[in-house]
Amino acid sequence: MFLSLLQGFRQRWNGWIAISGIGALAALLPSLYILAGLWGEPGENWAHIRTYILPSHLMESLQLVAGTVAASVAIGVSLAWLVAAYDFPLRRMFSALLVLPLAIPPYIAAYTYGDMLSYTGTVQKLLRNGLGLTPNQRYFDIMSMQGAVFIFAMFLFPYVYLMTKSFLERHSAAYIENARLLGHRPLSVFLRVVLPLSQGAIVGGASLVAFEVLGDYGVAKHFGIQTFTVAIFKTWFGMYDLESAIRLAGALMSVLIGIFVIERLLRSRKRFNASVSGGAVLKRKRLRGIPAALTVGFCSIVVLLSFIIPVAQLTVWATWTYDDIWNDRFPAMIRNTVSVSAAAVCIIMLMSVIAANSLRMWRSGFTLAGSKLLLMGYSIPGAVMAIGVLALFLSLDQALSGLYGMMGLGEGKLVLSMSLAMLVFAFVARFLSVGFNAVDAGYDRIGTKYAEASRLLGYGITSTFFRIDWPLLKGSILTGAVMTFMEVVKELPLTLLLRPFNFDTLATKAYQYASDEQIHQASLPSLLIITLGVASVCLYHFIGRGEKA
């Protein structure tokens, strides 16, 4: 069997595939380590976990994911449609602002809203001291299932928004204009053409949202929501049973793989080949009067809730605590955050380009499954993934022990697992799928005809890449880089465990305070994280504009 595999491989063999294969495999190792946990013997706690913990936690996780996905699809798709298909006052501004909620880590948003709406928070304080009202606490109970759905939807919907918008802008023009010509009213166009057409983009965005919600621990723990991840940590931190915790994570992952397979099977029969629309760009209709006002109102409310209000609140707190919190370690923390993120982003984008480039020449179930498996690593809580990475690097150090001895470092020394390499690797393993998806979508958009023509004319894959693909792909690569950068900057659990000595980042600093219920103190590092994310988006627009000019 191995031989025939090797033969098949040799037929399509090229350097691109070799590099991407090795890279993807390395990035997959931590996920595979967790999946392997499924084959272990169930521990003594398994019976208790199954009877008392799993059912309720599964239920609440399902509710949370279903609620969040529904809400973020509703918000994301409607905004994407409005921004892509209509022209209204401030459209360009909203189009950019609606990405920014991604810069705010959901758990920071949860702590911020939690404090803001609490008895001593800004809102109730105003009502009580300004208007003399002491309203029922129930109306302000954000630490509930609905509250968690609100937080996740508000701070994750941009995934759906971004993917749907970019799809609609580039692929839907022919269909939508035909529908309009045939006399369909806007709502009918939206329901009967836009929704079915952008199914793929919506599912893509929604699954990112779902995976991120499943992997979250911070929001669920603070709000007291009994999610599957909370079950994993109760097993590990409460029962000291890491094996069962890894088993739970592996079970979650295998269920997701099952869902993915079913989804592929169901959708494979009704896939739209939207590239027919060629290069035509969707023409925007101008909105006036009440529809324009309603649209502006809707966009404003979303931007206020998902960005301006939390950032304003954090800024107020930061002015209270600045004198106590700011010290001369902050510049180093900012540098650490930027440099480790930049390193991870460079590697991720490089690997993504290589992988996507070779994949489109060689699309098979195997490679596709690999890329999806990477994406699913997203749903594994970072802290569990961190153990997988640690295990990998410790065994690497063990294997290299002899070499270290020869290099004069001393045998049995922990070199790799005490270095930044471990953290950067962990980032690559976790966020490769974000960069890859962006580049892959870019390749999808270009199609293969230019590349095929170039190959027919005698250029190799590599020179084709530099002559044809690179100029067409730059935008997608930049999008992927910005999205990955925003993710890495706010990442917490991997950074917490896998960083070397004395290596603080803004995220670990924010966590230090937030985990001790000192949200006012956490505001300064949180604001800096948000600033970095916003700065990367600004840079993106700046470069994008330079390109057009």
Place this chain on the structure above:
Amino acid sequence: MNKKYVTGMAAIILGASMMLAACGGNNESNANGKQEGAGAVKTESDSGVVNVFTARHYDIDFAMFDEFEKATGITVNEIKGTAEELVERMKREGENTEADLFITVDGGILNYAKENGVLQPIDSDAILANVPESLRDTDNQWVGLATRARVIVYDKELVKPEQLSTYEDLAGEQWKGKVLVRSSSNLYNQSLVASMIDLNGEAETEKWAQGLVGNFARDPEGGDRDQAKGIAAGVGEVAIMNTYYIGQMLNSKEAEEVKVAESVGVFFPNQETTGTHLNISGIGLAAHAKNKDNALKLVEYMTSKEGQEMLTNGSFEFPVNKDAELPALLKEWGEFKTQTIDFAKLGENNKAATALMTKVGWK
């Protein structure tokens, strides 16, 4: 393979390595001196270091490390994480570990570290004189650093302290719909229940937890501070929380939080019976510590009178060293009787406690 292909590949590999080098260069360039902040690590070639794996992330701890560095010239390197992760890391690193000391909150986890073989006995008389026997491991594999009392906080207007007596009493009919406490994922709650299992047995504790859950004013949510706010907002009348959060709230920049902290009373339960539950922070000596002398020096400093006074003033925790002067707030609360159980029992019972809480529906 044609020539263009080869040159192309070479160009890519060159570009990639340059990119990596550029990125890597960034990382190295910020490793220039601890005064400038994180990133710098002294290696063991100069043995003036001590490597600390810590799950306590308080500014006051890092201030103490700085003081220690100034006084002794020994550099303190930190790796931070959650306690269970750090134990797992030390365990997997085995004898190659760089860890000299392990610091965390909660006796249960300190015992878990001991059971996993990542600690060794501390044999310094000075340290053992600083920390009373009741606040350290039976084999001295770790010693206490500070304690917090898990107390009952009550609405000063609606509840008279005479109505309060014990943790056990909170499960009684009279508190139906009035009790506030955070979720069972929380370490402090696991530890409290573990101590009750030791004192009252598992069956009795399960009955108690069942009663307590029946008395909840709302589903558990938020942190300890949110329970005090719940009292002020009239959601409930009594709450279980740690003392030092009251201290923090009294010192908050938000005037409303100070008002809340002033509107609630602090009651030390079980004074007539088993004593108030203590949560202990402790420091253990790593089994394979490479800088043992420096490590012991740091432990000695942190448990000394000066170190302990600095700590308690910064965090409102109770010091373990009896000579340390208490800050005014803690003095005001006065002396109280504490639980006298072996902290190792908390570790042993933690699993049963988590299991029991999930069983009775303590969210």
